[in-house]
Amino acid sequence: MSDAYASRVPTPWYLHPYFATALSAGGALLSSRLVERMEPAGPLRVAVGLLAVPPSAFLVWTFVRWIRGLDELEHRIVFQAVSFAFVAALLAMIGMEGLEKAGVLPAAVGWENAWQGMVFLYVAGYVWARRRYR
Amino acid sequence: MKNRLRVLRAERGWSQADLAVRLGVSRQTVNAIETEKYDPSLPLAFRIARVFAGRIEDVFTPDGSA
Numbered sequence: 034m035s036d037a038y039a040s041r042v043p044t045p046w047y048l049h050p051y052f053a054t055a056l057s058a059g060g061a062l063l064s065s066r067l068v069e070r071m072e073p074a075g076p077l078r079v080a081v082g083l084l085a086v087p088p089s090a091f092l093v094w095t096f097v098r099w100i101r102g103l104d105e106l107e108h109r110i111v112f113q114a115v116s117f118a119f120v121a122a123l124l125a126m127i128g129m130e131g132l133e134k135a136g137v138l139p140a141a142v143g144w145e146n147a148w149q150g151m152v153f154l155y156v157a158g159y160v161w162a163r164r165r166y167r
Numbered sequence: 168m169k170n171r172l173r174v175l176r177a178e179r180g181w182s183q184a185d186l187a188v189r190l191g192v193s194r195q196t197v198n199a200i201e202t203e204k205y206d207p208s209l210p211l212a213f214r215i216a217r218v219f220a221g222r223i224e225d226v227f228t229p230d231g232s233a
Contacts, residue, residue: 104192105208106199166199 042102050099053092054152060085110162117158122151169228173201175219189218 046052064084067073073081100111126147132138176186183201187194190211199205200215207215216223 104196105211106196106205107193109205163195166195166204 044099044102048095048098050092050095053088053095056088057085057092060088106166110159110166113162113165114155114158117161118151118154121154121158122147125150125154168203168206168230170200170203170226172197172215172226175226176201179219186218190214 061084064081067081067084068078071081100108103111129138133140172186176183181189183197184194187197190197191214192211196205196207200207212223212227216226219226
């Protein structure tokens with residue numbers, strides 16, 4: 034039987050997904066602001082457009098690292114939070130698409146901001162799942 | 168599943184945090200097991216039994232058994 038869980042090393046703040054999320058959001062904001070205000074051209078435009086990718090890749094790495102360090106109950110909580118966020122996002126998207134087609138919502142709802150809703154739903158699901166085992 | 172985790176822990180004067188460190192899990196996990204909101208996996212149940220120098224049946228009993 035494995036004793037893999039027997040040592041839990043706390044994650045330093047700079048490797049925590051919360052910090053990486055802030056970096057990723059900062060990269061996305063900076064990228065869109067630079068494109069809007071400086072209007073770069075050529076390869077520089079490509080570089081500015083991809084500014085959010087390295088911090089987002091870092092976010093994925095910290096998230097995987099964090100998930101691997103969780104114990105079995107924490108795994109269950111994250112799984113329930115992700116499941117909740119997935120189903121709730123699916124329902125929200127189906128509902129919004131229907132409203133868009135019915136002309137109740139404007140045609141350009143702004144799907145580029147959908148990730149903010151997904152993050153919100155994940156956090157809501159995490160809080161809900163965590164409370165179940167308190 | 169019923170368990171005697173709180174009793175066994177109290178007999179040794181350990182806090183939930185102490186037991187969590189010994190088991191390599193979070194304090195929340197220890198609390199959830201003690202309050203019977205969460206049933207541990209078999210490997211964790213074996214680790215719990217080993218920490219208390221006993222068998223799994225000394226710590227856990229199925230629901231409905233005397």
